[in-house]
Amino acid sequence: MRHFFSVLGGMGTLATESYIRILNQRTPAKRDQDYLNYILVNHATVPDRTTYLLDHKQQNFLPDLIEDVQQQNLLKPDFMVMVCNTAHYFYDELAAASDVPFLNMPQETVRALQKRYPQAQRIGLAATQGTISSQVYHKYIADAGLTEVDPTPAIQEKITRLIYQSIKEEQGAVDPTLYHEILSDMMRDLKVDVIILGCTELSLAQELAPNHQYPVADSQSIIADRTLELALELRRA
Template structure:
């Protein structure tokens, strides 16, 4: 197979399924051959990213992720996508391990703010403890000229409950809790826009999008960039 991309997924599996669903749904295709060529690596046993970031004595996700990148690189994909925000803590190490470009999920999400919400100034972030702690989004948001708004301890506890207790553990979305978190970020912390910086939150948005809050769904943005890049590569191959 030529002109395909590789998806390093399974972090978690339901979030990866959401990415694949949106990818196929949004691809402009009217027959089988117009869909995109890709390889999905659903590496569900990659150690928890947040656990390691908060405690380096825990098993490292970098080792299996590095193995996946090196193995897939031998197949010569056009690019990689990693539909897990927290895994981008290891982005530089992973990119240095291959000549194949890796789409940078947080960078692409922040770029989308100017397109979708040009007047936004205060950018809220909800994500795992690992992403909040390691500042994956802080640099990108501030580099783009925005003020980043982190959740309070109470909101962070609610967010982790939504991510781990509901989406990861039960494959359920507590819509009321999700909407409550967005309300707190927007109306209590005065965020103009809220970035969904965890793919389990993207699952929540997919299943409970019946709200009026302004959000940037990082996984949704990654889907659009994946399609754009794949179609560009296909066109170049035909030309």
């Protein structure tokens, strides 16, 4: 197979399915051969990212992901993309291990946010506690001259409940009321201009419950668009 890319997924599986689904839906295709060539690595047994980031005595997930990158190197994809925000804590290490370009979801999200919401200054970050505490997005938001606004403990509890109990434990059973409540709380209590959905489970919630008026920058939707753009460029080359 020529002109293909590798997707490091399974963190979690239902969120990865959402990425693949929207990627395929947005691909301009009228026949089978118009779709993109890709390899999906649904590595569901990667240790929980937040668990490690909150307590480094727990099992580190980096060795599993390095192994995935090394295995994909042997297949010689055009580029790699990893659909898990929290795992980007180790972006530098993974990009260094890759023989090909390795897309950066937080960086791409902030870039797209600036284009879509050029007047935004206060950026709310809805994400796992691991992403928040390890400041996965902080550098990219700060480098853009923007202000990151993290959830209050009360809002973070709701985010964690939506990610782990509503979606992960209930196999994608998104609670739309809870999701919309989180967005409302962040806009009202944190006085933010736009909210980054910095967890792919929240992206799944956005896919399944998009009927709200709150401005969001959906990291998974954005990285799907960037994946599609780059894959089509390489196909035409």
